[in-house]
Amino acid sequence: MNIKRIPPFVLFKNIVAWLLSIIMLVPLALIVMTAFKSGQDAVTLSFALPKQWDVSNLTTVIERGRLYRGFLNSFLYAGAGTVMTVMLASMASYMFSRRRTRGSQILYFFLVLGIVLPTNYVALMKVMQVLHLINQRIGIIFLYTATQIPFMVFLIYGFVSRIPISLDEAAVMDGCGPLRLFFSVIFPLLKPVFISAGVLCFLNMWNEFILPLYFLNATDKWPMTLAVYNFFGQFGRQWNLICANVLLTILPVIIVYLLCQKHIVGGLTAGAVKG
């Protein structure tokens, strides 16, 4: 091994890593800086630091952008949707992974097929109308649940398979019924995957745009993504306000991401990488 030749290459690697990180951070830095500029300084996004840090943008945005309501809506849709999805998906994947009969394998395949199928939004509108779910908060929560179930079943299935079946046998010996077996024996053991799957599911639902765009007309039911899009249309040139709005919208996501990073990366890579 030629030890002398290693350092320049390692240096090069580190430089590449930093360059990439900077490229990734540029838009974020622009948003933060512009969010605190006054109106005249913010005709476009630029790297000039704000002449004075102006916090009024944030308050303006909260008042005029319906941000507060959007936040609550997003939180309700993503929160309720995540709880439902994770519950239903874990029960289903547990059943599939334990039975392993031909029928259950076909059903599993059938559900996971949803990962690839495109949604027919136009026909979905008809279904929503018939079920009286259109323009309803509960309707959006149901839709979010339906769209996330396939991937979550796929993700949780891998984890459930690793729980030893002897636990089930022991519990059944002790007289456990099927529901009790699942909820008091299996459920607690799934906690790690619930965190990964839950955070992932929550983020997907929080960032969802196309479903509310089709199925929520009433502005007071809009989640944050739709509110930001609408705000963008109204204040197209006032980048200080737009950036303040964007900043407040992505801040919760960034906080969740930083807190749960291990779980997010773990969850997303679990299906893809086999150790």
Add this chain to the structure above:
Amino acid sequence: MDKKKIYPWYLAAGAFAFYTVLYLLPSIIGIGYSFTDWSSYSDQVNFIGLDNFKEIFSADRNYLDYIRNTFWFTAATTIGKTGLALLLALLLSQNVKGMNFHRSVMYLPSVLSILIVSLVFTSILNPKNGILNEFFRAIGLPFLAKNWLTDPNLAMWSVIGVDVWRGMGYIMTILIVGILSISPTYYEAAAIDGVNGWQKFRYITYPLLKPTLAVTIVLNVLYGLKVFDIVFALTNGGPGRATEVMYTGVFKEFSLGRYGVGTALSTVMFVIMVMTGLFMIKILTGNEVQEQ
């Protein structure tokens, strides 16, 4: 043990019901509606046979362009993201200080809303005062300052570029985890045999990383075929129809109230995705079976 009793069907009933009614059923009845003149202008829905499909596949309409654009976007972003991510993952999987920091930064764009990322990029790519063109002018390369989103020849590439920026970190993270999970004993043995860097990649890393690579390609292809947010926010299909993809096309038909054509376009998409999808699901679930 009686598996039927311990693991009853009703455990899957909830997931199955939501998925079937709100996900699969619309696709199925959509196929039915795609043979009708269903629209917002009339209460009546009449069977019109293959007229909608004739319209979609006729040469003097733009729908075939939507399909072509979607494939183009899918191919370019898949190759771009996977290629760059693989190169970077190989480079950065070892000997980088603060790798955790870099990884979290590079991963960050994938957790943000695609819509919001795209909105921010409409300013960055603004031809007059966007920061990208300002940058090119500042470093003395003004000819590189282009009309990124309004030039019909360039708009699609800009959309692809933003998407590669956004999605590359995610693929790279997956690949780094994959590379790090390869047992170092292989490399140690190879070092004793005196293999060079390329051979190490060709005969150890690549074969062992192949399943992971396959999965990232599947994820990219599925995302690309279903793309909506980024096109909608960056160009909304424009200029003209230069960046119109299938899902933005469906939304336009929906907005115009032309539900019949909208469902027909969705049905074409459904057929394309079922054909590619069955193959892709095999790859995804295939990995899992191997493990057990």
